[in-house]
Amino acid sequence: MEDFKDRLRLGEFEASTPDSLNVPGTFVGVGVDDSWNLKKFKKKFRITVVQLEGREMEFDMIGIDCSLVNTLRRVLLSNVPxxxxxxxxxxxxxxxxxxxxxxxxxxxxxxxxxxxxxxxxxxxxxxxxxxxxxxxxxxxxxxxxxxxxxxxxxxxxxxxxxxxxxxxxxxxxxxxxxxxxxxxxxxxxxxxxxxxxxxxxxxxxxxxxxxxxxxxxxxxxxxSPVCTAYYRLLPEVRLTAPVQGEDAELLKTCFSPGVIEIDEDGRAKVVDARYDSCSRNVFRHEHLKDKILMTKKKDHFIFSVESVGALRPDELVVEGLNFLIAKCDYFLLEEVGHLMQ
Missing domain, CATH: 2.170.120.12 (DNA-directed RNA polymerase, insert domain)
Structure with a gap:
């Protein structure tokens, strides 16, 4: 159930289990409590800076909905002065x-x-x-x-x-x-x-x-203070059956460099799926496509920011979050004022 709910599965011609399944309350009917609450969100959500060098920054946003991640992206492009x-x-x-x-x-x-x-x-x-x-x-x-x-x-x-x-x-x-x-x-x-x-x-x-x-x-x-601001889901690659010999070498070429490596026994192993381009070239080979499982974690986002140069990328992200906080405070005050009328 967790894999079905939290992961996007990449097939040969399609991507299954879309984001609509992440709507709170979707699985209540089958006995799974997936309702949203602030305490649960605080416990699960975290930000991890992976790279910060010069004008470029890459960080992970984990345990958050796509709509909020996209909001930060749009703010960086359009609202940070x-x-x-x-x-x-x-x-x-x-x-x-x-x-x-x-x-x-x-x-x-x-x-x-x-x-x-x-x-x-x-x-x-x-x-x-x-x-x-x-x-x-x-x-x-x-x-x-x-x-x-x-x-x-x-x-x-x-x-x-x-x-x-x-x-x-x-x-x-x-x-x-x-x-x-x-x-x-x-x-x-x-x-x-x-x-x-x-x-x-x-x-x-x-x-x-x-x-x-x-x-x-x-x-x-x-x-716009950024050259680029974009995100992608964390790729995951799993081997469902052993692959060795010439097939292992062929499997290695189907993925981005560093994703698949060959061990001492000549067997293929997944080293780092993070930077896989998800080209799905492996599905071109009939004898390999059933030995690999490609998914993306739907609540784990890899966010990349490249600054124009006036501010560091980490400062831009903070400015974007401050803008969102100010906007939320404004709407809360508007709502309170409306209720008091």
Whole structure:
């Protein structure tokens, strides 16, 4: 019963025992108490950090429903704020990139600025050090003085100066004196200095000012603080019969590297099913498909987060959970207020 209720079984052409069986009270009729209560949830639920390195994080959420895991994913994508360029004041642009395309490219450059230190922009156009950052991009391409006049050579680096415009060419301009004392260019500037913005040739010039504000991903994807945020169920692979010799070698090739290994006796064994891609290639072989059982644990989620870089991925997860808590508190207060009327 537990396997039937808690696991998704992968067949050759289908996946059986869907999530609808996880609805509390589904198995009451057969004498199984699967009702939901907070005490049971607290005892079963846990979070385990598997990997935290640089901008990437992988952690397990165990004993939780898919709807709540997906809620966290959506919050990370759409509701955790970040800073991004919102307005571009174009004074001169003689490059081959149109003003609107150039402005769009500038808006997608991720910034280091911590959005928690800023307020959401006011409805007025007046800039403030508490809700805005200003940058300047002023660059002109010229021919290198050391370049051959005969035109020999095709290397742009040798022929031209400033022919490639990168994010490192953005200069931060403090909005007020308070901002000048609180931050430095390294703290609020572009995360990566080598993001290519445009290509130019002698005579081309770009002169513009940029204003960055605080926003959320549901308004525009440029405000999303994560590159990716996704989850998958924990795969499980079990051998239902011994497999050895050439069949063991063949079985090993049917799974992702590291899932199946061969022991000293030449028999196949499951080493680590966690990173199996669940391709189900084993079902292509008639003599092997009945010797393997592939399942996924329906309450064990492998959650992966890759940060854009302004905040660490673990900080983003905490911010997402804080947003959910605040939203729940808001609806509880609304419900209490409604009942008191």
């Amino acid at each position: 970040s800073m991004a360029i919102e307005k571009v004041y174009m004074y001169n642009n003689t490059s081959v990139i149109q003003d609107e395309v150039l402005s769009h490219r500038l808006g997608l450059i991720p910034l280091k600025a911590d959005a928690r230190l800023f307020e959401f922009p006011s409805k007025t156009d007046e800039l403030s050090g508490t809700d805005s950052l200003m940058f300047e991009l002023k660059i002109k391409c010229t021919r290198s003085p050391s370049a051959s006049r005969s035109g020999e050579g095709v290397d742009p680096d040798a022929l031209y100066v400033n022919h490639s415009v990168y994010s490192k060419h953005l200069s931060w301009i403090p909005v007020d004196e308070q901002q000048r004392t609180l931050y430095t260019a390294k703290q609020v500037g572009p995360i990566d200095p080598d993001i290519l913005i445009a290509k130019m040739r002698p005579g081309h010039e770009i002169d513009c000012k940029l204003v960055a504000v605080k926003g959320i991903g549901s308004d525009h994807a440029k405000f």
